[in-house]
Amino acid sequence: MPSRSTSLALALAIMALSAWGVFSALDWPWKAKLFPLVIGIPLFCLATAEALWVIFGKQDAAAASDFKLSEGLERNVVQRRTALAAAWMIGFFALIVLVGFPIAVPVLVFVYLKVQGKEGWLFTGVFTAAVWAFFYGLFDLLLHLHFPEGWLLSWFG
Amino acid sequence: MGLLTASVLAQAFALVFDPYVLWVILASAIFGLFVGAVPGLTATMATALLVPVTFFMPPVPAIASIVTATAMAIFAGDIPSCLLRMPGTPASAAYTDEAYAMTKKGQGELALGSGLWFSILGGLFGTAVLIAAAPSLAEIALKFSSFEYFWLVVLGLASAVFLAIGNPLKGVVSLLFGLLVASEGLDNPAGFPRFTFGSAELAGGLTLIPIMIGMFAVSEILRSVGRIDEPWEMAQTKIGNVLHGMWGLTKRYPWQLLRGSAVGTAIGALPGAGADIAAWMSYAISKRFSKEPEKFGTGHIEGIIEAGASNNSALAGAWIPALVFGIPGDSITAIVIGVLYIKGLNPGPTIFMNNAPAIYAVFMVFILANLLMLPLGLAAIRAAKQMLRAPREVLLPVILLFCIVGSFAINNSIFGVALMLAFGIVGYVMEENGFPIAPAILGLVLGAMLEENFISSMIKADGRLLAFFERPIAGSLGILTIVVFSVPLIRRTMAVPWRRSEK
Numbered sequence: 031m032p033s034r035s036t037s038l039a040l041a042l043a044i045m046a047l048s049a050w051g052v053f054s055a056l057d058w059p060w061k062a063k064l065f066p067l068v069i070g071i072p073l074f075c076l077a078t079a080e081a082l083w084v085i086f087g088k089q090d091a092a093a094a095s096d097f098k099l100s101e102g103l104e105r106n107v108v109q110r111r112t113a114l115a116a117a118w119m120i121g122f123f124a125l126i127v128l129v130g131f132p133i134a135v136p137v138l139v140f141v142y143l144k145v146q147g148k149e150g151w152l153f154t155g156v157f158t159a160a161v162w163a164f165f166y167g168l169f170d171l172l173l174h175l176h177f178p179e180g181w182l183l184s185w186f187g
Numbered sequence: 188m189g190l191l192t193a194s195v196l197a198q199a200f201a202l203v204f205d206p207y208v209l210w211v212i213l214a215s216a217i218f219g220l221f222v223g224a225v226p227g228l229t230a231t232m233a234t235a236l237l238v239p240v241t242f243f244m245p246p247v248p249a250i251a252s253i254v255t256a257t258a259m260a261i262f263a264g265d266i267p268s269c270l271l272r273m274p275g276t277p278a279s280a281a282y283t284d285e286a287y288a289m290t291k292k293g294q295g296e297l298a299l300g301s302g303l304w305f306s307i308l309g310g311l312f313g314t315a316v317l318i319a320a321a322p323s324l325a326e327i328a329l330k331f332s333s334f335e336y337f338w339l340v341v342l343g344l345a346s347a348v349f350l351a352i353g354n355p356l357k358g359v360v361s362l363l364f365g366l367l368v369a370s371e372g373l374d375n376p377a378g379f380p381r382f383t384f385g386s387a388e389l390a391g392g393l394t395l396i397p398i399m400i401g402m403f404a405v406s407e408i409l410r411s412v413g414r415i416d417e418p419w420e421m422a423q424t425k426i427g428n429v430l431h432g433m434w435g436l437t438k439r440y441p442w443q444l445l446r447g448s449a450v451g452t453a454i455g456a457l458p459g460a461g462a463d464i465a466a467w468m469s470y471a472i473s474k475r476f477s478k479e480p481e482k483f484g485t486g487h488i489e490g491i492i493e494a495g496a497s498n499n500s501a502l503a504g505a506w507i508p509a510l511v512f513g514i515p516g517d518s519i520t521a522i523v524i525g526v527l528y529i530k531g532l533n534p535g536p537t538i539f540m541n542n543a544p545a546i547y548a549v550f551m552v553f554i555l556a557n558l559l560m561l562p563l564g565l566a567a568i569r570a571a572k573q574m575l576r577a578p579r580e581v582l583l584p585v586i587l588l589f590c591i592v593g594s595f596a597i598n599n600s601i602f603g604v605a606l607m608l609a610f611g612i613v614g615y616v617m618e619e620n621g622f623p624i625a626p627a628i629l630g631l632v633l634g635a636m637l638e639e640n641f642i643s644s645m646i647k648a649d650g651r652l653l654a655f656f657e658r659p660i661a662g663s664l665g666i667l668t669i670v671v672f673s674v675p676l677i678r679r680t681m682a683v684p685w686r687r688s689e690k
Binding site for chain 1: 239240242243356357359360363364366367370375376377379381382405408409410412578580581583584585587588591592595596599601604605608611612615616617619620621622637638641642645
């Protein structure tokens with residue numbers, strides 16, 4: 031069950047997005063603005079209704095999905111693990127931008143297995159090598175996908 | 188249309204029975220079985236993960252890999268339902284308790300066997316309907332103008348909202364959010380840069396594939412990570428000849444099989460509703476019309492047969508609107524439409540004239556994938572215990588790697604990766620707060636089509652809104668759309684005083 035404050039924040043964010051969309055569209059030629067206005071105005075109204083419902087209505091028990099793997103777990107445990115997973119993803123993205131795919135891939139797999147998975151050195155090393163070989167063999171050698179250099183490597187050239 | 192000739196069939200046959208394509212089908216089948224059997228990984232995620240690999244394949248093997256992997260994944264979702272009381276994919280959630288109860292009663296083999304057997308039969312039924320209906324519908328669709336297409340898209344979007352699980356208000360907000368995001372970029376009837384902030388990347392419009400990988404795969408990782416390090420408790424059951432008794436069950440429950448397959452195909456063909464909703468509906472119908480409704484929930488096979496056939500037939504059903512109109516029937520075909528465009532197989536009625544051999548090859552792959560499910564499904568059931576013991580921690584970096592490479596490869600740009608991560612988090616936050624993401628995705632996919640047909644129709648009609656109802660098919664579709672929008676609202680309004688008086 032989501033918290034009331036998160037639901038309200040989301041409804042307010044959608045209201046802000048739609049309001050910004052509508053105001054931006056007002057100065058455009060009619061062919062360009064018609065669709066964003068037709069969509070943006072009802073979106074703003076419905077997001078407002080949703081925000082009012084969150085504030086004044088009963089907490090909505092309806093879920094967007096029929097099954098949750100994390101059901102039955104403590105809310106803070108799920109939140110902590112989800113935040114950690116999101117942090118790993120953002121960290122991986124930052125690493126790709128900084129050092130490029132060929133270095134970021136083995137580094138992420140190795141560090142993730144060692145730190146998060148708490149795997150042994152042998153398994154971590156072998157699995158990292160296997161993933162890297164698969165990545166390099168499939169995407170570079172076989173499919174010739176060109177991966178850009180990371181920013182750090184470009185700067186220090 | 189006159190497209191199914193011996194020559195077309197021969198070409199399609201040659202396209203499918205090429206050793207490279209057969210290897211792709213086999214590899215995708217194994218991949219799909221693994222993804223489906225691991226709780227937390229879905230058939231949609233399997234499709235999203237296959238995207239980077241399909242970029243580099245010719246059209247037929249690219250589509251064949253998705254068809255095969257998803258069919259296998261939907262069946263394989265039944266395996267952990269029986270052994271762990273956890274659905275491998277949401278499509279098995281409807282009868283997970285029933286299947287697990289059967290395993291606990293010592294009927295695990297029967298539950299697993301019927302999952303496999305009736306998935307195959309349901310899948311073949313859906314494929315037969317797809318083969319029969321899609322070309323005929325395409326013939327009719329050739330006569331459609333922008334008015335009919337406009338209503339068809341609106342009808343599809345309406346069904347997506349009202350068939351989604353949860354609150355319809357949130358469904359509509361999700362849909363409008365998707366449509367607003369879809370309006371970004373230069374690709375609009377005026378060719379005017381909208382919401383681009385002067386960025387060249389944004390001017391090209393938001394690429395759909397990274398957004399879909401983010402919303403379906405990344406958000407799914409975030410949703411399933413809560414239990415990542417908890418060991419799964421597996422029910423102890425003997426796994427021998429799981430097909431024993433299947434013919435007897437087919438003869439005992441033929442009506443359930445037919446009804447499940449037909450409902451599944453129909454639900455699959457409705458935009459926004461996929462295999463999971465088909466299974467829930469079929470399970471409920473099965474219970475409603477059963478002679479032994481009291482046995483449901485105690486480990487009774489009837490609901491598993493009907494819902495198991497239904498979820499696999501829904502897969503093929505979803506391809507009907509996707510191929511004929513370019514309107515996705517479910518989240519899988521939403522991704523498939525993106526792949527079809529990349530491969531030059533632009534969906535729409537003309538696909539049956541311009542690419543007939545490739546389309547019939549795809550139909551053949553559907554049949555082949557369902558037949559291949561028998562030996563490979565049996566092998567997967569036998570290997571299930573080992574598969575479910577695989578350490579889940581190692582999956583996250585591998586899945587993430589595929590998501591990132593897939594988002595990067597579409598335009599060879601890091602921007603795609605950022606888009607994927609951003610929409611992954613947006614999708615997660617939306618779903619956690621009760622906003623279904625399927626309507627948003629449908630809005631994103633159909634936004635351009637809706638706008639183009641809306642503006643063209645407005646120009647043709649000189650701004651006269653009544654013109655949207657003047658052509659017979661357009662008028663009927665328009666009225667149907669209004670009914671689809673009104674019925675839930677009327678029911679809600681009627682339900683309020685009823686509930687009050689009940690109190």
